[in-house]
Amino acid sequence: xxxxxxxxxxxxxxxxxxxxxxxxxxxxxxxxxxxxxxxxxxxxxxxxxxxxxxxxxxxxxxxxxxxxxxxxxxxxxxxxxxxxxxxxxxxxxxxxxxxxxxxxxxxxxxxxxxxxxxxxxxxxxxxxxxxxxxxxxxxxxxxxxxxxxxxxxxxxxxxxxxxxxxxxxxxxxxxxxxxxxxxxxxxxxxxxxxxxxxxxxxxxxxxxxxxxxxxxxxxxxxxxxxxxxxxxxxxxxxxxxx
Amino acid sequence: xxxxxxxxxxxxxxxxxxxxxxxxxxxxxxxxxxxxxxxxxxxxxxxxxxxxxxxxxxxxxxxxxxxxxxxxxxxxxxxxxxxxxxxxxxxxxxxxxxxxxxxxxxxxxxxxxxxxxxxxxxxxxxxxxxxxxxxxxxxxxxxxxxxxxxxxxxxxxxxxxxxxxxxxxxxxxxxxxxxxxxxxxxxxxxxxxxxxxxxxxxxxxxxxxxxxxxxxxxxxxxxxxxxxxxxxxxxxxxxxxxxxxxxxxxxxxxxxxxxxxxxxxxxxxxxxxxxxxxxxxxxxxxxxxxxxxxxxxxxxxxxxxxxxxxxxxxxxxxxxxxxxxxxxxxxxxxxxxxxxxxxxxxxxxxxxxxxxxxxxxxxxxxxxxxxxxxxxxxxxxxxxxxxxxxxxxxxxxxxxxxxxxxxxxxxxxxxxxxxxxxxxxxxxxxxxxxxxxxxxxxxxxxxxxxxxxxxxxxxxxxxxxxxxxxxxxxxxxxxxxxxxxxxxxxxxxxxxxxxxxxxxxxxxxxxxxxxxxxxxxxxxxxxxxxxxxxxxxxxxxxxxxxxxxxxxxxxxxxxxxxxxxxxxxxxxxxxxxxxxxxxxxxxxxxxxxxxxxxxxxxxxxxxxxxxxx
Numbered sequence: 001x002x003x004x005x006x007x008x009x010x011x012x013x014x015x016x017x018x019x020x021x022x023x024x025x026x027x028x029x030x031x032x033x034x035x036x037x038x039x040x041x042x043x044x045x046x047x048x049x050x051x052x053x054x055x056x057x058x059x060x061x062x063x064x065x066x067x068x069x070x071x072x073x074x075x076x077x078x079x080x081x082x083x084x085x086x087x088x089x090x091x092x093x094x095x096x097x098x099x100x101x102x103x104x105x106x107x108x109x110x111x112x113x114x115x116x117x118x119x120x121x122x123x124x125x126x127x128x129x130x131x132x133x134x135x136x137x138x139x140x141x142x143x144x145x146x147x148x149x150x151x152x153x154x155x156x157x158x159x160x161x162x163x164x165x166x167x168x169x170x171x172x173x174x175x176x177x178x179x180x181x182x183x184x185x186x187x188x189x190x191x192x193x194x195x196x197x198x199x200x201x202x203x204x205x206x207x208x209x210x211x212x213x214x215x216x217x218x219x220x221x222x223x224x225x226x227x228x229x230x231x232x233x234x235x236x237x238x239x240x241x242x
Numbered sequence: 243x244x245x246x247x248x249x250x251x252x253x254x255x256x257x258x259x260x261x262x263x264x265x266x267x268x269x270x271x272x273x274x275x276x277x278x279x280x281x282x283x284x285x286x287x288x289x290x291x292x293x294x295x296x297x298x299x300x301x302x303x304x305x306x307x308x309x310x311x312x313x314x315x316x317x318x319x320x321x322x323x324x325x326x327x328x329x330x331x332x333x334x335x336x337x338x339x340x341x342x343x344x345x346x347x348x349x350x351x352x353x354x355x356x357x358x359x360x361x362x363x364x365x366x367x368x369x370x371x372x373x374x375x376x377x378x379x380x381x382x383x384x385x386x387x388x389x390x391x392x393x394x395x396x397x398x399x400x401x402x403x404x405x406x407x408x409x410x411x412x413x414x415x416x417x418x419x420x421x422x423x424x425x426x427x428x429x430x431x432x433x434x435x436x437x438x439x440x441x442x443x444x445x446x447x448x449x450x451x452x453x454x455x456x457x458x459x460x461x462x463x464x465x466x467x468x469x470x471x472x473x474x475x476x477x478x479x480x481x482x483x484x485x486x487x488x489x490x491x492x493x494x495x496x497x498x499x500x501x502x503x504x505x506x507x508x509x510x511x512x513x514x515x516x517x518x519x520x521x522x523x524x525x526x527x528x529x530x531x532x533x534x535x536x537x538x539x540x541x542x543x544x545x546x547x548x549x550x551x552x553x554x555x556x557x558x559x560x561x562x563x564x565x566x567x568x569x570x571x572x573x574x575x576x577x578x579x580x581x582x583x584x585x586x587x588x589x590x591x592x593x594x595x596x597x598x599x600x601x602x603x604x605x606x607x608x609x610x611x612x613x614x615x616x617x618x619x620x621x622x623x624x625x626x627x628x629x630x631x632x633x634x635x636x637x638x639x640x641x642x643x644x645x646x647x648x649x650x651x652x653x654x655x656x657x658x659x660x661x662x663x664x665x666x667x668x669x670x671x672x673x674x675x676x677x678x679x680x681x682x683x684x685x686x687x688x689x690x691x692x693x694x695x696x697x698x699x700x701x702x703x704x705x706x707x708x709x710x711x712x713x714x715x716x717x718x719x720x721x722x723x724x725x726x727x728x729x730x731x732x733x734x735x736x737x738x739x740x741x742x743x744x745x746x747x748x749x750x751x752x753x754x755x756x757x758x759x760x761x762x763x764x765x766x767x768x769x770x771x772x773x774x775x776x777x778x779x780x781x782x783x784x785x786x787x788x789x790x791x792x793x794x795x796x797x798x799x800x801x802x803x804x805x806x807x808x809x810x811x812x813x814x815x816x817x818x819x820x821x822x823x824x825x826x827x828x829x830x831x832x833x834x835x836x837x838x839x840x841x842x843x844x845x846x847x848x849x850x851x852x853x854x855x
Contacts (some may be wrong), residue, residue: 045601046745048785058784063601085781089750123754148743157300166302167596168309170579172753174743177309179302181291 006070020060021072022050031085031230032074033112034089035201036149037062041158047090047149049083049112071226084116092123093172095130095144096202102211103203105219109147111226126172133178135186145203146176152205156196164190176204254292256281261296268297269612271594275308276535276575284315301518310596310742312578313368313382322361322400327377329368329497330732331655331718337376340393341365342575347397356503361400367496367580367736369536370656372718373419373662381406382538385413391497418504418540418663422678424642424649426509426625429664433511434556436628440519440592443560443631448523449475454635456647461491461583462622462690462714463789464646467627470617473607475524477615488517490624491588493534495580496691497736500714501651503642504663506533506540509625510547514571516624518561519631521569524617532588535578544573574654580740584788585618587742598744599788622651622715642668646707650715652678657721666706672717673702681719686726686805688718692733693793696726696800726805727812730797731759737794748791751778755795762812765824768819772802772809 005014015024025032026039036047045063052061053073061074073079077142083122090109097105113120133141148167155177164185168177180187190196196204216222220229243640260277264270274293279285285308308314326341341352345363350356353364371377374386383406385396391415399409401508420427440448452468459465474486486673490513494502505513517529533541548571551557561567574592576582582591586600589611610616619627626648646668652675655661659680660768666675676684687697689706697704697711704711720729738752755778772794774851779795786792802809825844832842 021260043601045787047788048746051785056797060601065603082781082785085777086746086785089746089754093750124757126671126753136303148749163300163302166300166306167301167305169743170310170312171741172749174749177302177305179300181287181301 003037004066004068006066006068006072008072008223009074009076012111015066019066021052021054021059021064021066021070024066025074026230029230032061033115033225033227034062034224035108035112035147036151038151038154038199041151041154041199044150044154047147048086051079051082051086053079073151080116083112084118085122086123087113088120090147091121091187092125093128094146095125095127101203102206105214105216105222107221108201108226109145111221115226118210118229130175133183133185135184136190136208137186138192139185139190139197140206140208141178141185142206145174147202148174148176149201151199151201152176152196155199156194158192159195162189162194162196164188164194164196178205207219248548253282253286253288257289257292257296257853261293266297267594268299269592269594271297271304272297272311272591273574273576273594275304275311275314276577279314282451283321284318287506287835290316296820298473300743307594307596310534310579311576314577318355318359320355320360320362321403323379324361324363324396324400325366325369325379326363327367327369327371327375327379328365328376328736329372330729331372331498332368332376333732334656334724335376335729337378337388340388340390341471342378343390344393344397348400352605360403360504367495367740368547370494370503370534371416372401372498372653374417375655379536382535383414384416384536384539386416387721407514407716411598414539416503416507417506419660420504420665421654421660421662422664422666424665424667425629426512426649426651427595427663429629429821431509431512431515431628431632434515434554434562436512436515436631437518437556438562440522440631441564441567445475445523445525448519448631451635452523452600452627452631455630455638456635456644457623457630457638458708459620460622460626460650460714462496462694462712464708464712467619467623469477470607470619471520471523471524473605474526474610474615475618477608480609480613484614485528486521487523487586487611488524488526488529489585489592489611489616490529490531490621491583491585491617491618492534492537492621493576493582493583493588494537494621495534496693496714496716497733498653498655498688499714500655501654501663501715503537503540505621505625505651506537506544509529510552512625512628513621514547514551514557516619516626517571518557518569518626520617520619520624520627522561522567524615524833527568527570529569530592530611531571531573532576532582532592533573534576534582538575541575546821548573548677567766572683579791580743581742582659582788585802587788588618589616590667595776596742599790601787620714632736632824638646643705643707643709645709650706650826651714652706652713652717653715654717654719656717656719657681657684657724658719664850668707669705671705672697675706675717676702676719679719681721683722684719685722686720686729686801688729689713689716691716691718692736692797693789694796696797696804698804725808726801727808728764731763734759734794736789741790745785745787745791747782747785750790751782751786752794754778755798757797762809765814765825766819766823767809767813768817769813770814770819772813772816775799776801777837810832 005012013028032050034050043062045060050061130143153165156162169175258465290304294304355362376388457467476677559568579597581587582597584599587597591597606616641648738756741752743749
């Protein structure tokens, strides 16, 4: 019996039973843009950057099980155009000021914007009011940059066993919250060594007193576009040198 | 925030009783939060902490659930919480003016708690009383047929701090308004009759009748019920004590729909028979009725009904004396979230979580409530299944059209002489329906609510059927004098309010289209905004996680196609217009200084003072 495979942009890509389209692509070193997906955690399918066309239907690559013979369209003008609009939505929904952001160059949102040639935010900025949480001794939370990917939620719950983070609110009012009556990170049992401290794809969870350890211009996505790094797409650990 | 006012000891005692009353089950979190709010008025931070501790859940998870539902409040809301139904049909009956009138009488600002913490007035999504609106909810209880006099009297009652029990009972009267009866509504259905018929047939034979009947889901999607039932019946349960479930979706949130309200009020036995025989057919022993929060007023009667059925042997162990055939029904309340009408979001809500639609596959028939095979059916579907049990599949298939068998309950509201419930065999033309309800000068009909389609006059000869115009049952009629742009704008605001926020396109896109629509409404729109709406429509259709997002721009798309002049006469230019308006930016300053004279305005607006919104 021949091995199972999908046809990804015309290229046969093998997969094993129970793998998603994203799993198969990652294993083959083929880049499907994504933000909320991380191979170490349960797939979620909320950012929709990984939207592909499978047998003619739009689906999320990270949650859709691969099926033998499935024809998947990934790198096409139509899909990249939609992804660019999704990025613009994420940019205007929060407050993203790349030039002054400590995560610039290591940020997946920024890297994807370069990758997909997003030249402007296009939509009017929402300018939400999201106060910082600087209560914790070692870590700063800058909610302005949150893209609601829930990676920290999943890491804290599934790996650290702490459930420090969760989402509250609904719709455009959805927001990240901390597991404490005061709402402050200092009053939770969060620690810098937590997995949750290392998975933020943007710049919400920032280690204090380590700013700009690697100069801008020499950071992860400054050196190489995100698509080229498809095979090592794990986010950088806090403090890890490039 | 006056958390301090809650004595810690009293809080613990109160919450302890509530949590114990729900068997300390984390899956009961939403029901526990609702009960806690009932007793405390709102959900103070300390209460969330105490509930989390009692259920051994992370506090953030409890707060996340409490923050999701519109009817749960994390800040004080007043002893009288007034929510005006904000469906377009309520608006057409003058709800906006009545809301302003009540606010003026009470000397309060919309959406803000009065300084004496007595009352708050705001809007809520459609309350399912479009046939007797304008409507509002006061502390969760519906009031119908509002008028200026009634609103003035309500202001007096609130200021006099009269308990709701002492308000005129006439205010709370809800009529069925059944205007046309067919297979379901014309019959008398004694409790248990359909169930006994199904038990007599046996499970396999009942499934066979369902296949013959070709009954399709009445929630709008039209999935064949027999296939759902058979899949769940064949699907293995998971774990040692795994059981199958039957869920009745009574989260009737689609604006303009109120048929389930009538079925729950006057045909509850038919529904419970349908649920029970569905359980018998698929091998489930537990049923759950998910009742939208707006219909909480029906709860006492429904619970009494279940108690009576238990006494009569129609519920509980050994149904109708048949050993080994057990079924129990539990009722869960929703708390103001339209998205929970989506079956997987509903399951999440039933499990006490945020109502976020699940990724599919797997489908609920294999992995549903608590991970077990689950059939989720619309209230009307289950009532129809009861009829199939009684009269057989062939009889049912003889009604309606070949692809859309049986009858359909239509909720008709808007510019018609006799709004209410009309039951027709599938295949009836829109024209016939409009004639029967007295819609003399209709220019448009919104079928199946904002997520359905908008028909213009040249389409009125089309038929209500899955193969032509599918519908969950709502028909909102708009007379020639109505502004279809405002209709679409109301729907756009509805979707923004009800988006669960899970996926990027729906969460942000619904806000972006509202911005476009408001910009056009404020006279600053151009062709640019219209192009943007089309672009966002295409994206939401393609990339949204669930049907809510996929449908969110449908009403805009339809009205732009069919009623373009309603948009174009508002456009300032056919090119780009900036969103930033210097004069509008001064609105806050004008409000603070109480000025609205010409010198308080900029530019063109200065020449026409008093135009400030």
